[in-house]
Amino acid sequence: MSPPSIGQRGLAVTGLRVRHRHGPEVVHGVDLQAHPGEVMGLVGPNGAGKTTVLKAMVGLLPSAGTITLDGQDLSQLSARERAHRVAYVPQRTALTAPLSVRSVVDLGRFAHRSSWSRPSAHDRAVVSQALEDANVADLAERPFSTLSGGERQRVLLARALATQAPVLLLDEPTSALDVRQVLLLHTILRTLAQRGSIIIAVLHDLAEVREHTDRAVLLQDGQVQYTGPTPEVVALEPVRAAYGVDLIERAGLAYRLPTGGGVA
Secondary structure, three states: OOOOOOOOOOOOOOOEEEEEEOOOOOEEEEEEOOOOEEEEOOOOOOOOOOOOOHHHHHHHOEEEEEEEHHHHHHHHOOOHHHHHHHHEEOOOOOOOOOOOOHHHHHHHHHHHHOOOOOOOOOOOOOOOHHHHHOOHHHHOOEEEHOOOOOHHHHHHHHHHHHHHOOOOEEEEOOOOOHHHHHHHHHHHHHHHOOOOOEEEEEEEOOHHHHHHHEEEEEEEEOOEEEEEEHHHHOOOHHHHHOOOOEEEEEEOOEEEOOOOOOOO
């Protein structure tokens, strides 16, 4: 297969539609493009369809439309092949098996080896590096079930890093992290982007979006309302319309002020 042309490079979502089983359509013709080296934020109010879009992109939900990576239609790939290309960090996991943190992170290597084969030396090295990168190496032998919410989020990030996929999708990855860990996460994501990865994250904190993403997509009611460079997307009018807040800056710090109502 010949390498993709410049115009084909990156992740392209065209006409994405998702319908709840036996229910209404909840995502309506979403189009977006993300490029290597870029951190993109998906923003919008609760119920806008952000998580649904991510799950459809990774193949966890049936959808209509096309999703291509470097010109290749991901729907034509097997689940194993798709896992080589797209990694997903959920906000939380229902994992209940009595696994150590290291074993959970090793799940990210399953797509790289034949069924039931033991981890190779390379697999073990990749897992160890992912544990270090996500700052959870000290938790490696702990049972995953004993971890706090923030620790679990970092372990799920390490599992995704272990896949070495060129596309990383994250659903509210900072929701249970303290300030130090939020900054560490964004340092990791920026480093991955600088190495050529495509990063797409659902984020709720608009100041965080403005500080740490290059481009943003504003979703509302299952549709793209605005897309472009992050400063434009979090500017006054689209933010007021979707969130009912103003984002202002004083002395280099961003503040969100509610619009319409508030405390008397």
